[in-house]
Amino acid sequence: MTLTVPARHDASRLVGLPVAVIGAGPVGLAAAAHLLERGLDVLVLESGETAGSGVSSWGHVRLFSPWAEVVDPAAGRLLDAVGWDAPGATILPLGSDVVTEYLLPLAQTPALSAVIRYSSKVDAVSRQGMDKTRSQGRADVPFLLRVSTPTGPESLLARAVIDTSGTLSEANGLLSSGWNADADDASWLANAMPDVLGAERDRFAGHRVIVVGAGHSAANTLLALAKVKDTEPATEIVWVVRNANPVRVFGDGADGLEARGRLGTTTQDLVRHGVVELVDSFEIDDARPDGDGALLTGRRDGEPFELRGDVVVAATGFRPDLSILREIRLSLDDIVEAPRALAPLIDPNVHSCGTVPPHGVAELTQPEPNFFIAGMKSYGRAPTFLMLTGYEQVRSLADELAGNHDSARIVQLTLPETGVCSSGSGSSCCS
Missing domain, CATH: 3.50.50.60 (FAD/NAD(P)-binding domain)
Structure with missing residues (x-):
């Protein structure tokens, strides 16, 4: 050799x-x-x-x-x-x-x-x-x-x-394929965890906002948007997940981190009371500019589907x-x-x-x-x-x-138990 x-x-x-x-x-x-x-x-x-x-x-x-x-x-x-x-x-x-x-x-x-x-x-x-x-x-x-x-x-x-x-x-792509949107002008696209209640408030208040992602970062953004909606009723909040339901956010009530458990319960209440519109089972194939906003197209339950918003938050992990x-x-x-x-x-x-x-x-x-x-x-x-x-x-x-x-090689660690934060895509559920 x-x-x-x-x-x-x-x-x-x-x-x-x-x-x-x-x-x-x-x-x-x-x-x-x-x-x-x-x-x-x-x-x-x-x-x-x-x-x-x-x-x-x-x-x-x-x-x-x-x-x-x-x-x-x-x-x-x-x-x-x-x-x-x-x-x-x-x-x-x-x-x-x-x-x-x-x-x-x-x-x-x-x-x-x-x-x-x-x-x-x-x-x-x-x-x-x-x-x-x-x-x-x-x-x-x-x-x-x-x-x-x-x-x-x-x-x-x-x-x-x-x-x-x-x-x-390195953010995951907005599209269900894992790719990013192919758009020269992505002014309509916001990264995960935007400062909705602070520096970026004007970008969201009074607009139709689509939050894409099934993780706890998406849920945090939804809660912040709901607070904006309290003072700016014209704000519309749409939550897109590609699974049949956002099980990781909602959980099952068994969470060793109390604040994380409350986040799931509160988010579920926002959907139940119509503050947040949940669009589940939506596989996004494309996202492109549409006027002053964006148009998301793809399939929902196997059928063609599209959704328009002024701002899209890519909380996809x-x-x-x-x-x-x-x-x-x-x-x-x-x-x-x-x-x-x-x-x-x-x-x-x-x-x-x-x-x-x-x-x-x-x-x-x-x-x-x-x-x-x-x-x-x-x-x-x-x-x-x-x-x-x-x-x-x-x-x-x-x-x-x-x-x-x-x-x-002697590793010991006791972690707080959680209900469900395990399926689908999304950013860290455990910060």
């Missing part, structure tokens, strides 16, 4: 290199906190100008989880060391609260502030001098990260990589951006696009947020040695992610990278 790369029998090229963490969101900062706690060098690369920039994009949304389930244990220990005044454990924070009261103070602790680089977008990950096809000695070669910065592109080396970049940058990992050896489920061993545990057709079993390095290990996808991105297209799950993931990964292999 011809060797394309000379054999190496030690990992000397990795000595002194940090573990690169992609993303300074809740799970990325938790990963850094756990790694530092175990004495490992860390470099956190964040594309935004501050920590939690992704969370800031939905800062007006209130979480279902209370503060007690939002703060990672290792992160909490870093904060406690600088005299952090922790929020009330039972309070449900807004996304903006998570940023200002938790993520920003966490990123400013001496331990983390020294290892975070902002405005540093990772464009590609590979091995130094080796593309995906080369095998010999691969585990002994540093990772090479191509990073865009305000001063130009840079190349950085790392001994291991944990990708916690999330999925917010998110998917992982895998383009930066083209030269990394990945084993991902063909359907969910999650790590192959994890996918059966989070399949939204089977599992809800509260029925996902604890998991860690054993399920997240990839064919690429010391490369891991964690946090929301590890769930691929499944909408059943909880921050608590991500925190246990990175705790396990930190133990593995620190050589604590037995501890890494």
